Structures are given as structure tokens and as C-alpha cells.
């Protein structure tokens with residue numbers, strides 16, 4: 001069973017109104033299996049309590065240079081040693097100035113000066129503080145020193161002003177962090193993904209659908225994009241997709257099939273995550289079917305098997321399917337892999353994945369079965385895409 005290593009982040013929180021967004025960021029990082037150590041400045045604790053972050057991160061929040069957890073009493077030097085990234089969110093104007101000049105008068109500034117990993121800042125301040133020459137001079141210097149910047153965004157501010165200085169939203173910040181830490185294993189690769197459950201209309205207001213949430217497809221699309229791929233996503237659901245993804249809406253088997261045919265050429269990888277209906281009503285009733293207390297019969301006809309059609313085509317694309325099964329998981333998935341001529345199939349039990357936040361998958365090819373421990377769908381997406389990248393690169 002493969003258990004995937006998680007990224008380790010120090011989240012520095014400084015004194016600003018946007019400190020509340022750091023709580024949501026912590027929740028997102030933890031949900032996605034990041035190991036998070038929160039360090040707060042004294043000012044930050046006037047805006048939000050350390051207890052909030054302790055509850056969200058499951059770890060004691062560090063606030064003082066003089067209360068060290070390290071055996072030699074030197075947390076400020078030891079802390080960043082085993083971490084992948086320090087993220088300061090929100091980063092106050094004051095903290096930017098301190099970092100520029102190498103001040104080390106509290107735990108957070110000291111550990112930043114002694115850091116042995118990259119650092120990223122998510123500035124948050126009033127537009128006039130942000131555009132002030134002193135702040136801009138500091139930003140210029142910090143960028144030259146190799147410090148990463150996530151944002152700031154422009155928009156309405158807590159003080160009533162409008163302009164640059166707003167901290168990125170937690171979701172967007174999370175994606176930037178994930179993007180930065182993700183190796184570009186799919187650089188220059190083009191991916192076509194289908195996602196979500198389809199709905200086959202019975203009349204103008206009712207339809208046959210299934211429990212697929214589209215979460216797995218969204219996780220794969222967003223993760224592939226952060227791995228450097230150029231992604232086209234044909235989806236029946238509306239989710240938070242990275243803005244670089246080309247999203248095409250398709251709600252039923254027919255429109256999904258048409259969209260796949262339109263976009264399949266010149267792709268390197270096709271991943272069929274969508275739960276496409278196997279049957280559709282033979283005829284769609286006009287308007288709304290009226291109830292009259294007698295039985296009615298709905299005649300169903302099979303829909304086209306999009307994955308099989310692509311699998312059996314001469315297209316040299318790397319083909320990946322999903323098998324959602326209620327029993328005999330591995331045998332049924334292996335059968336589907338052969339029948340549909342796929343390179344890889346991801347198998348999951350319906351009650352362990354469909355419509356849920358977590359999933360437990362097995363990644364299967366002609367020779368091997370790799371089992372992934374129960375995890376969040378983003379973690380599972382990473383595992384699937386790594387397996388694909390590994391095979392594509394070793395084919396050359």
C-alpha cells in the first residue's frame with residue numbers, strides 16, 4: 001500500500017485584518033495532507049487567537065523567541081530545517097520591511113533570516129501602504145533576493161478603499177502554494193479529461209443521473225495543471241477550476257461524446273473520470289410529464305461508450321479509465337482495462353468514493369496493481385498523475 005509523503009509548511013501569520021483568511025488557508029492545507037506549523041507575530045494575535053490555529057493545525061502555535069521547543073533552545077534556527085516552504089500570510093507592510101533589512105527581533109523574523117527553505121509572501125495591506133514608495137522599494141528588493149510573492153489582489157478593502165493590497169483568497173493561495181511545490185512532471189503535455197455525472201432528460205425538468213460529484217475530475221484537472229500540463233476539461237459540474245484550464249460544459253452522454261471528439265486530436269493523455277450514463281430514455285417527453293396515478297414505462301436505450309470508442313481507436317493517446325465498482329473491484333477493473341484497450345485504469349469501490357471527499361483507489365495496468373491508502377481526492381489525483389507521467393516518460 002502506497003502512503004504518499006506530504007509537504008511541510010511553516011505558515012507565518014502577521015498583524016493584519018486578513019489574518020482570518022489564514023485560518024481558512026490552514027484548514028485547506030491540513031485537509032490536503034500538508035504538515036503545517038503556524039508561527040504568529042505578537043500583533044497577529046490581536047486579530048486572531050493562536051488557539052484557532054492550534055485547533056485547525058493540530059499543533060501548538062509558536063509565538064515567542066523565548067519559549068523554544070528545540071532541545072538546544074534555538075527554534076529560530078532549527079525550525080525551517082525540515083520544511084519545504086515558509087508562507088507568510090498575511091504579510092504586513094511592517095514584516096516586508098523587516099524581511100528586506102534582515103531584522104530578527106521576534107520568532108517569525110528570526111526564523112526567516114535563518115531559513116534553509118524558500119519563502120513566499122502573501123501581502124495584505126491598505127492600497128496606500130502597498131503603493132507607498134518605501135513598500136514598493138522593499139518588494140523590489142525582496143523579489144531580487146528570490147522571495148516569492150503570491151498576490152496581492154486588487155479590490156474592495158476592509159478600510160473602504162479600493163485597489164491593490166488585498167490578500168489573495170485562501171483557495172487561490174492554496175493553489176499557488178500547491179503549484180509551487182508540485183514538480184512539473186507533465187510539462188508540455190496536453191490532457192483531455194471528462195468529469196462529473198451526466199443527466200439524461202426524461203422530460204423538460206426530470207432526468208436520470210448518478211451520485212458522481214465531479215470532485216475527482218476537478219482534483220485531477222487542477223493537479224495536472226499545477227504539474228505543467230495544458231488541460232481541457234469536459235465537465236458536467238461547476239467547481240473551482242484553475243483559470244488556466246479550458247473548461248467545456250457537457251451535461252449528457254451525447255454532448256460529452258461530441259465534446260470529446262472535437263477536442264481529442266493532438267492530446268497526449270485522455271482521462272475519463274466522468275460517470276457517463278449507460279442508458280438514456282428512448283424518447284424525451286415534451287414539457288412536464290403529468291402524474292395520473294397509473295404506472296408508466298420508461299424505455300431506455302444504451303448510450304455510446306465514449307471510453308471504449310477512444311480506447312479501441314487508432315489514436316496513440318495515453319488512455320486512462322475509471323472503474324467504480326460495487327464488488328470484485330480488481331477483477332472487474334482488469335476486465336475493463338482489457339476490453340477497452342486502456343493503458344491504465346483507476347479502480348474504486350462506489351461506497352468508498354462516489355460523492356465523497358475522500359477516496360481509496362487502486363491504479364492498475366497490464367502487469368501491476370498499485371494500491372493507494374485512503375486519502376483526499378487531491379492526494380489521489382497526484383498519485384494517478386505521477387503514475388501516468390512515469391509511464392509516458394519511460395516510453396520514450
Ligand SMILES: Cc1cc2nc3c(=O)[nH]c(=O)nc-3n(C[C@H](O)[C@H](O)[C@H](O)COP(=O)(O)O)c2cc1C
Pocket residue numbers: 013014015016017018041042043044091092093094095124125126129
Ligand atoms: C485594525 C488594524 C488593522 C491593521 N491592518 C493591517 C493590514 O491589513 N496590513 C498591514 O500591513 N498592517 C496592518 N495594521 C498595522 C500592523 O498591525 C502593524 O504594522 C503591526 O506592527 C504589524 O506587526 P507584525 O508585522 O509584527 O505582525 C493594522 C493595524 C490595526 C490596528
